[in-house]
Amino acid sequence: MSEFxxxxxxxxxxxxxxxxxxxxxxxxxxxxxxxxxxLKVPSIESVDGKELISTLxxxxxxxxxxxxxxxxxxxxxxxxxxxxxxxxxxRIADLLGYEPEELSQDEQLIDISSILTxxxxxxxxxxxxxxxxxxxxxxxxxxxNSLSEHLQQMTFNWxxxxxxNINYQVTDYSFxxxxxxxxxxxxxxxxxxxxxxxxxxx
Amino acid sequence: xxxxxxxxxxxxxxxxxxLKSLPEEWKTTAQTATNGAEALTILxxxxxxxxxxxxxxxxxxxxxxxxxxxxxxxSCNVFVISADIQPEMQSKVKSLGAKEFLQKPVKADVLINxxxxxxxx
Numbered sequence: 287m288s289e290f291x292x293x294x295x296x297x298x299x300x301x302x303x304x305x306x307x308x309x310x311x312x313x314x315x316x317x318x319x320x321x322x323x324x325l326k327v328p329s330i331e332s333v334d335g336k337e338l339i340s341t342l343x344x345x346x347x348x349x350x351x352x353x354x355x356x357x358x359x360x361x362x363x364x365x366x367x368x369x370x371x372x373x374x375x376x377r378i379a380d381l382l383g384y385e386p387e388e389l390s391q392d393e394q395l396i397d398i399s400s401i402l403t404x405x406x407x408x409x410x411x412x413x414x415x416x417x418x419x420x421x422x423x424x425x426x427x428x429x430x431n432s433l434s435e436h437l438q439q440m441t442f443n444w445x446x447x448x449x450x451n452i453n454y455q456v457t458d459y460s461f462x463x464x465x466x467x468x469x470x471x472x473x474x475x476x477x478x479x480x481x482x483x484x485x486x487x488x
Numbered sequence: 489x490x491x492x493x494x495x496x497x498x499x500x501x502x503x504x505x506x507l508k509s510l511p512e513e514w515k516t517t518a519q520t521a522t523n524g525a526e527a528l529t530i531l532x533x534x535x536x537x538x539x540x541x542x543x544x545x546x547x548x549x550x551x552x553x554x555x556x557x558x559x560x561x562x563s564c565n566v567f568v569i570s571a572d573i574q575p576e577m578q579s580k581v582k583s584l585g586a587k588e589f590l591q592k593p594v595k596a597d598v599l600i601n602x603x604x605x606x607x608x609x
Contacts, residue, residue: 305592
């Protein structure tokens with residue numbers, strides 16, 4: 287337990303904000319894709335950031351990871367990771383309805399990751415009277431440890447990670463992806479302050 | 489006399505959000521449940537007039553509660569309050585007997601408006 291650990295009330299509050307964000311982002315995504323997408327509201331857990339990075343880094347040869355930085359007011363910032371199992375990444379073209387020659391598989395992965403990240407975080411930000419800006423999304427090379435190398439280039443301590451598991455089911459196929467929000471220690475304090483402000487109203 | 493009210497949501501904050509939005513005289517007697525199974529027990533053993541129901545909950549979810557209410561042949565005004573706002577879900581809960589579908593986070597004026605529309609206020 288550290289000062290970055292969320293209290294039970296803070297965790298509950300954050301979970302509810304994320305549920306609402308995911309619900310609305312899912313709805314927007316379904317409209318964007320113009321098809322029926324069945325989306326379950328995801329499971330959310332907060333985990334140790336450093337441990338998660340080392341686990342993900344080891345699994346990277348079987349996964350595709352797209353990374354995108356986000357930053358809002360009041361020092362709220364982090365890195366959103368979208369992690370796909372390799373066998374699922376090929377299905378994304380079908381989901382997006384692209385022609386094979388239109389975009390490479392890499393570009394499609396980047397595309398859908400960015401839609402998911404930004405719609406989710408925009409709705410999240412709106413609920414806390416904030417507004418997010420984004421860096422360009424980046425597909426990390428699928429070799430071991432490219433994720434930890436990528437994150438080391440940024441000079442943050444990644445103490446807390448929010449792991450949000452999203453499952454998509456589209457009529458004929460389904461695939462899973464994990465959305466992981468890595469939050470640096472300085473931003474955790476800022477998020478805790480925002481959560482406390484919201485909780486004060488209750 | 490104010491109606492008997494039950495608020496069912498797994499999130500403490502969401503329950504408080506609903507409670508805060510209720511008419512003043514309803515607040516003191518409103519009961520809460522943290523999951524679908526708990527809600528069904530309260531519904532079965534008490535006569536509940538108005539239920540505010542979340543959909544995504546562990547175990548028996550909101551859809552399960554609506555099915556349970558039909559099975560037990562309970563007469564209860566159900567207002568679903570959910571983050572899952574896809575149109576398919578909205579029509580599904582209405583077909584299972586929910587009076588209204590309200591989007592999370594619920595706002596007091598919207599909630600009061602719906603209660604008035606259904607003659608509960």
